[in-house]
Each structure stands twice: as C-alpha cells, then as structure tokens.
Amino acid sequence: MTPDEVLDRLREELELPFFQVKVEEKNYTEEEYLQFKADLLRYFDDYVRNVEN
Template sequence: MTKTEVIQRLQKDLKIPRFQAYIEDKEYSEERVQTTKKDFEAYFTNYVSNVSADFEGVLENK
C-alpha cells in the first residue's frame, strides 16, 4: 500500500474524513497498516480524549 492509500484507509477505518498525518513515503504491508491504526487509536485515547482529565478542576476555577 502506498502512503496515499494508507491515509485513505485510515480516514475510512478511523471514521475521520479529513484525517491527515505525517506518514513516511514508502510501501506498507497490511500488518503495518494495522499497527499504525492501533498507534493512532492509542494516541487518541491517551492524549486527546482524556484531555479533560488533565484540566479537571482547573477550568472551573477561572
């Protein structure tokens, strides 16, 4: 799979139509695509969706 195909696949699989990321310009195996997808899902879970926990109580005091 090419870089463009990987991005298109991630847009579809992650249900993020405008998903863009830096992905190295090379050929990707199906296994690598699945690993990349899991990495992005873990990143989202750990750093994006839990952002409210990072600011818990801080935003209420302003």
C-alpha cells in the same frame, strides 16, 4: 500499500473524511498498517481523551 492508500483507508475506517497525518514514504504491509492504526488510536486514547477528563 502506498502512504496515500494508508491515509485513504484510515479516513474511511475511522470515519474522518478530512483526517490528515504525516505518513512515512514507504510501502506498507497489512501488518504495518494495522500497527500504524493501533498506534494512532492509542495516542488518541492516551493524550486526547485524557485532556477531556
């Protein structure tokens, strides 16, 4: 999948219609996409939620 498709899918799955993130210019496999999504969620949990607490 292309970087634009990755971004569109993230917006839909995370329910964040205006979400923007820099996505490397390459074709992504399903496994790479899932890893990318997991990394984003881990980053959010580790850094963003820690600021709230």
